[in-house]
Amino acid sequence: MARGFAYHRRVQFADTDLAGLVHFSMFFRYMEEAEHALWRAAGLTIARAGELTGWPRLAASFEFKAPLRFEEEFEIYVSVTHVTRKTMEYEFRIERGEIHVGDGRIKTAFVSKRPNEPMKILELPADIVERLRAAATD
Amino acid sequence: MARGFAYHRRVQFADTDLAGLVHFSMFFRYMEEAEHALWRAAGLTIARAGELTGWPRLAASFEFKAPLRFEEEFEIYVSVTHVTRKTMEYEFRIERGEIHVGDGRIKTAFVSKRPNEPMKILELPADIVERLRAAATD
């Protein structure tokens, strides 16, 4: 069974906290790094300077199964799931060798953001969704 | 209706990203800051140097309703909910004035962590749970 697009990462010293483990908030940054690597693999970039659109998060979650420690190397697998007309969800699985570190989800939308106006949710660009899905299942 | 213990915070410059808003991973740090302020309000501290116990996270989630921007001030409300013999869950609500910024949850356990042994989940110390609950409903 396919796990999705794979992104490789090593734990850096500043990722850890006084408990000697990676701080739980870092897993959300790890997921985002994998998401953006998927965009690059699809020939895309999620953010350009001065753009009047963006991809804010609607929801994010992670279930922690095993800790990560300084200098450990691990894989983040990302898939595109649950696409609706206006929302897209990624699923993530983190593994360190044989060890299942945890699973997460990020739900995102596509918005216009003009200065001094509230952000407005737009329909997802179908070609971008298609390219991300293709890159995640190669 | 009670919202729980209130923690006040201001958005710092380094909390933001190139989209001009607070980075989504920061909301998990904001929740943790409120959690630790609740511990202090209960006359407790969640971590002491060299301790062989800890409170790792089992799960964490956040639903984003409205963005936060540089220098904005906001409140994080935290309650202790869903306590079982071995797990405790916090619920969080973030508000900026009248604006509902979002809601989150963190599920945690109490563990022993001896050097070179895997962490082992213990029963929650009843007195700590009781003091946190009392501090969150004052």
Place this chain on the structure above:
Amino acid sequence: MARGFAYHRRVQFADTDLAGLVHFSMFFRYMEEAEHALWRAAGLTIARAGELTGWPRLAASFEFKAPLRFEEEFEIYVSVTHVTRKTMEYEFRIERGEIHVGDGRIKTAFVSKRPNEPMKILELPADIVERLRAAATD
């Protein structure tokens, strides 16, 4: 002798690393938080959304005298020093009670940043420098 404008801070859990102390990069964020609090005390804000000017750093340094640990409270004192036509330097001193935690400096400039053009250093706005100096010596 005046120490400058005082900003109060508490060490948060995510500020620490596996050595059990505040990570050295955090002291640069602490200095910046004090700088921006000084701006607010002067009735100013250092950054507005969509602005075509900014205050990038030319240099930053810190000398570490004593560590900070989780939940400790401390003061950051900031002064405006060494102002030239195009650069302004802040000096910082961090103290925890009687303990001298360390000293730092940040050198900054005022720039215009138009889309697709390199940043261009401008003359410092004299009124802003004056208001910061006044707020730092009150």
Place this chain on the structure above:
Amino acid sequence: MARGFAYHRRVQFADTDLAGLVHFSMFFRYMEEAEHALWRAAGLTIARAGELTGWPRLAASFEFKAPLRFEEEFEIYVSVTHVTRKTMEYEFRIERGEIHVGDGRIKTAFVSKRPNEPMKILELPADIVERLRAAATD
């Protein structure tokens, strides 16, 4: 002329701030990542869980020449310089292709840290210094 050990990095989204550039405090994390990669290249690790020694920073500085932006790739070059009996200094140079992004220094010491005792500066282990120097000039 040798530039020292080279470490490759890409700017991640969470490294940026609302000015659209990498936050200045991140350059200190980039330097540290390069330092630790140098240790690994020398067959060493700078931190093991439960160790009663450590390598705290005495001083850190950076001079910013050009900004870094989201997704840009760059090199951090690190050398070991200015070794005394009790202190070791690294010099760093960051380049993005032909562009000189900036230069930094970190001065460190070797300490013993026993629970409930102040940290005590020890003599540098000569073999570690030698291996780092060798790895930085290969």
